[in-house]
Amino acid sequence: MLKTNPSPGVHPMTDVTVTVSPLRRRMIDDMSLRNLSPATQRSYLHAVTKFSRYFGRSPDRLGLEDVRAFQVYLVSQGISWGSLNQIVCALRFFYGVTLDRAEIPERIVYARTPRKLPTILSADEVVRFLEAVPSLKARAALTTAYAAGLRASEAASLKVTDIDSDRMVIQVHHGKGAKDRTVMLSTQLLGILRTYWRLAH
Structure with a gap:
């Protein structure tokens, strides 16, 4: 959801005027200030929105235990390790930068990609x-x-x-x-x- 009180604005990825909440606007501004690519911005916004919708609450009202429960849910749904870590990056950015809650990001763990044995030639x-x-x-x-x-x-x-x-x-x-x-x-x-x-x- 990623919204509180909606206000009009221009979406950074399009020229269309859309309703943007102050919280979403702040995250967009934070990402723009750090020169994140448009693709990364879309990915981060999508991830935080998905996190918010899973609990049906604004993400700024969710905490570390909610993040952990969301990760467990994603793993149970068979999400790839790469996609899971992309969501982790988004949530770490959201909590650490947009919400300025520095104690949370380092406790949101990345998924460890399974190591595969290399192909050995005969x-x-x-x-x-x-x-x-x-x-x-x-x-x-x-x-x-x-x-x-x-x-x-x-x-x-x-x-x-x-x-x-x-x-x-x-x-x-x-x-x-x-x-x-x-x-x-x-x-x-x-x-x-x-x-x-x-x-x-």
């Missing part, structure tokens, strides 16, 4: 993928990254001197966190790198 699929790479240099870099567990930037910055065939290790410089580290060099990867070096030179 050994045959990896071989077929690498064989399909037309560039010899790119194939060698991808093979090295896969076999040694390197990031793309780490594989791209490797030098010949980083390959230590005596100790069978690869020296990685300025990796994650700008730290150096050492990774194992397999006999098979060493053979591939030597073949690449011979063919490229």
Whole structure:
């Protein structure tokens, strides 16, 4: 509902004069002052209106327990985690900014998106993928990254001197966190790198 005493105004998303409550007007102004996009403004207004209609009361008369009950209801309706978190953002903005109730937003919890296991390629699929790479240099870099567990930037910055065939290790410089580290060099990867070096030179 998002309304108290209605007053006329111009809706920010259209040129049509509509009845806008002081509370809705204040939220619109708060969002405009913070340069939120029109799409975000529409999303926030829709979320707070939906929250208000669920209880049949003005949202400024609802509290943290009402927010929690509304979240439980949305989850029971099978709402996606992304949509639920969008509503959480709207309610946190409404309470924290428009109502200036700073103690509430941090207690409105976000939904934790379920973590999915990545798709793992089989050994045959990896071989077929690498064989399909037309560039010899790119194939060698991808093979090295896969076999040694390197990031793309780490594989791209490797030098010949980083390959230590005596100790069978690869020296990685300025990796994650700008730290150096050492990774194992397999006999098979060493053979591939030597073949690449011979063919490229």
